[in-house]
Amino acid sequence: MKKILVSSFYKYIYLDNLEEFQKEHLEFCKNLDIKGKILISKEGINGTVSGIKDQIYKYETNLLSHKEFSDLKFKRTLAEIHPFRKTIVRIRNEIVSSGFGISAKNFGKHISPYELNKLYDNKEDFVIVDARNNYESKIGRFKNAVTPDIETFREFKTLVKQLEGFKNKKVVLYCTGGVRCEKASALLINEGFKDVNQVDGGIINYIQQYPGIHFEGRCFVFDDRLSIETGDSKDITICERCHEPCGEYINCFNIRCDKLFVCCRECREKFYSTCSKECRNLVNSI
Structure with missing residues (x-):
């Protein structure tokens, strides 16, 4: 069976004729x-697509x-089946x-995975901030990261006051692929932070170059896979049913x-992929 290739990309650039592009691209x-x-949108493009290798290469070549x-960067991962329906x-x-x-034009400096490793390995004075949501950082994050307790990216704006103590420090932001960090870094710069950086290509780019080094756990993704391996075999959270170490998400089988x-x-087998006794009983009654 052929592996499915998953390709993600983004670019902030002014686009017009959106309706025409939408129709032709679909x-x-x-x-x-x-x-x-x-x-x-008028500010650019942000996407993740999946297909067999030849299809993805044709898609990327077309873009x-x-x-x-013409300067788009693609981040590729593998999947057993299509993670999109x-x-x-x-x-x-x-x-x-x-x-x-x-x-997002006035964004923070992009630093490579290699440069991030140097910051860690040389024990430099920096703070690394997760620009993702709390349920994402729950299963995986960079070592010593500040992990905001937010449920949507819109809430990141409320964190500026909490981060004010880092205004004069080297701040390194990261997210899954980089698209959120462009805006998060621009926000911090706009609020007077002096040395704002972001991990180029995000977690995905980092773990492909340095699996199992300074990123711990799994990486959450917004498709049917829900998370991907990072090269670190240690689970940093626990199963919400048995409380044993685990790092994989599922959605409760009770669709309601x-x-x-x-x-x-x-x-999953024992409780029919349900999150609670009530949901299990409801599923069993159907």
């Missing part, structure tokens, strides 16, 4: 049998042929919802609940 994806989710996307190309006000009301929760494989 048709192109369907003709290639590409699945995934692509968001477009690169557009002048405005359909193809979506949507027009949005922002390619990542923030509500910050500022441009659909809660996202950490659950080990043994408990």
Whole structure:
């Protein structure tokens, strides 16, 4: 069975003729049998798509042929099956919802995974800040990271006061692939932070170059996989059923609940992939 290749990308750039691009791009994806989710807006493009290798390479080549996307960087991971069930190309006000009301043009300096390793290994004075949501950092994060207790990226703006003590320190932001860090770093710079940096290509780029080094646990992803391995075999959280070490998410099998929760494989079988006794009883009664 052929492996599925998953490719993610983004670029902040002014786009016009959005309706025309949406229609043509959706048709192109369907003709290639590409699945995934692509968001477009006047501020750019942000997408993740999946397909077999030849399909993905054709897709990437097509995007690169557009002048405005000629320097796109793609981050690739593998999947056993399509992690997307359909193809979506949507027009949005922002390619990542923030509500910050500022441009992402004045973003923080990009540092490579190698440069991040040097900061850790040389024990330099820096603070690393997770720009993701709390349920993402719960199962995986960089060592010693500040992990904000937020449920959506829009809430990141409320953290500025909490981070004020780091205004004159070297701040390194990270997220899954980089798209949120562009805006988060621009926000901090706008608020007077002096030395704002971001991990180039995010967690995915880092773990592909340095698996199992300074990133602990698993990496949450917004598709049917829910998380991917990072090269670190240690689980940093526990199963919410049996409380044994575990790092994998599932959605409760009771579709009226659909809660996202950490659950080990043994408990999935034992409790029919449900999050509670009530949900299990309801599933059994159907």
